[in-house]
Amino acid sequence: MKTLNDFNFENKKALIRVDFNVPLNDKFEVTDATRIVSAKPTIIKILEDGGSCILMSHLGRPKGFQDEFSLKHIASKVEDILGVEVKTVADCVGADVEAAAASLEPGQVLLLENLRFYKEETAGDKDFAEKLSKLGDIYVNDAFGTAHRAHASTTIIAQFFNGKKCFGSLLAQEIESINKVMETGEKPVLAILGGAKVSSKITIIENILDKVDHLIIGGGMAFTFVKAQGGKIGNSICEDDKMPLALDILKQAKEKNVQIHIPVDTVAADDFSNDANTQIVDINEIPDGWEGVDAGPKSRKQFHDVVMQCKTILWNGPLGVFEMESFAGGTIELGNSIAEATKKGAFSLVGGGDSVAAVKQFGFEHKVSYVSTGGGAMLESLEGKTLPGIAAILE
Numbered sequence: 307m308k309t310l311n312d313f314n315f316e317n318k319k320a321l322i323r324v325d326f327n328v329p330l331n332d333k334f335e336v337t338d339a340t341r342i343v344s345a346k347p348t349i350i351k352i353l354e355d356g357g358s359c360i361l362m363s364h365l366g367r368p369k370g371f372q373d374e375f376s377l378k379h380i381a382s383k384v385e386d387i388l389g390v391e392v393k394t395v396a397d398c399v400g401a402d403v404e405a406a407a408a409s410l411e412p413g414q415v416l417l418l419e420n421l422r423f424y425k426e427e428t429a430g431d432k433d434f435a436e437k438l439s440k441l442g443d444i445y446v447n448d449a450f451g452t453a454h455r456a457h458a459s460t461t462i463i464a465q466f467f468n469g470k471k472c473f474g475s476l477l478a479q480e481i482e483s484i485n486k487v488m489e490t491g492e493k494p495v496l497a498i499l500g501g502a503k504v505s506s507k508i509t510i511i512e513n514i515l516d517k518v519d520h521l522i523i524g525g526g527m528a529f530t531f532v533k534a535q536g537g538k539i540g541n542s543i544c545e546d547d548k549m550p551l552a553l554d555i556l557k558q559a560k561e562k563n564v565q566i567h568i569p570v571d572t573v574a575a576d577d578f579s580n581d582a583n584t585q586i587v588d589i590n591e592i593p594d595g596w597e598g599v600d601a602g603p604k605s606r607k608q609f610h611d612v613v614m615q616c617k618t619i620l621w622n623g624p625l626g627v628f629e630m631e632s633f634a635g636g637t638i639e640l641g642n643s644i645a646e647a648t649k650k651g652a653f654s655l656v657g658g659g660d661s662v663a664a665v666k667q668f669g670f671e672h673k674v675s676y677v678s679t680g681g682g683a684m685l686e687s688l689e690g691k692t693l694p695g696i697a698a699i700l701e
């Protein structure tokens with residue numbers, strides 16, 4: 307696995323695929339700069355070697371050239387974070403871009419315009435990838451968030467850099483963190499899967515059963531398991547067609563010696579709103595007209611005890627409807643438990659869209675070992691898939 311340390315970038319132009327697909331508000335200000343901050347070590351290492359950096363990224367899902375998706379909106383933020391002037395150019399291929407790249411001096415940074423202004427990017431077009439490849443001497447992929455896309459700049463381009471391609475430090479760190487959970491982590495290994503739907507997590511569950519000692523199934527998806535075993539779940543969300551699969555997962559877990567933990571009680575609400583009436587009920591006895599919206603106190607205690615026993619912890623998906631303050635308690639307590647276990651030496655990885663949002667919202671970001679910058683890329687990694695962006699560097 308080639309990393310930045312295998313190259314000396316002195317007088318070299320590094321063409322770096324970053325994932326600067328960051329959220330913007332209506333004034334086009336970056337509201338979460340994590341992905342930019344996370345790419346900084348790679349960029350700084352190259353500049354310190356005496357190289358220059360050509361940064362390429364997508365932003366959103368534009369249809370052609372659309373100003374609202376222009377990367378010029380984030381250039382000053384990138385500049386602030388890097389502490390280095392960031393030059394911009396109004397395109398990502400063509401004569402102006404080639405001239406801007408050619409005139410780049412060691413120590414300088416150039417940010418190209420949104421790659422997805424060209425449909426060739428997502429189509430994985432080889433000619434487009436080749437045009438991009440001409441801009442730099444060494445290709446560095448540091449875009450973990452987009453590593454599950456076989457796009458021109460993430461995957462196809464790598465074939466034009468035989469022996470001159472490597473992982474950036476963010477991508478290397480993401481791979482290492484996933485490997486720690488899936489392959490090399492100290493036992494006992496625990497995965498906590500929450501969120502709304504079983505259907506979106508099935509492949510992960512099936513893959514992970516071979517890797518973990520404990521599996522907590524929480525959040526909305528727990529109710530499919532509860533109902534499948536004969537529990538009364540009131541109006542709680544449930545995928546009836548997935549109940550046979552839920553039973554099969556429980557059977558597989560038994561065969562594989564994986565201990566499954568499902569909530570034993572729940573905060574039930576009489577309405578899906580923050581000011582609904584609530585009561586704590588047994589998970590198998592949710593009254594009609596009420597729905598489970600958060601883990602109950604006994605479940606929180608049960609999950610805390612499991613977390614504290616484990617040395618490697620993966621967390622994907624909230625334990626309740628954490629967006630509503632009244633139903634965020636279970637997710638917050640789980641975050642506290644993971645933070646405590648991490649402090650005692652466990653390795654903890656948080657990944658996936660909503661759990662990362664929850665971790666940031668409740669201030670656990672620096673209390674866990676690693677927070678992934680990938681949403682879909684993280685989920686596909688947990689499914690056991692080889693991500694095309696990663697494979698392209700290894701080839």
Ligand SMILES: Nc1ncnc2c1ncn2[C@@H]1O[C@H](COP(=O)(O)OP(=O)(O)OP(=O)(O)O)[C@@H](O)[C@H]1O
Pocket residue numbers: 500501502503506524525526527543598599600622623624625626627628629657658659660661662681682685
């Ligand atoms: N008991 C519940 N009833 C209804 N919705 C729930 C419940 N528990 C959690 N959720 C909802 O699940 C959603 C998150 O589910 P999702 O599967 O998307 O999570 P994730 O794995 O963190 O994110 P992603 O799949 O986007 O990476 C949240 O919006 C949350 O409100």
Ligand SMILES: O=C(O)[C@H](O)COP(=O)(O)O
Pocket residue numbers: 325327366367451452455680681682683
């Ligand atoms: O935010 C993400 O998950 C990545 O930047 C990939 O974006 P996409 O889902 O539009 O390909």
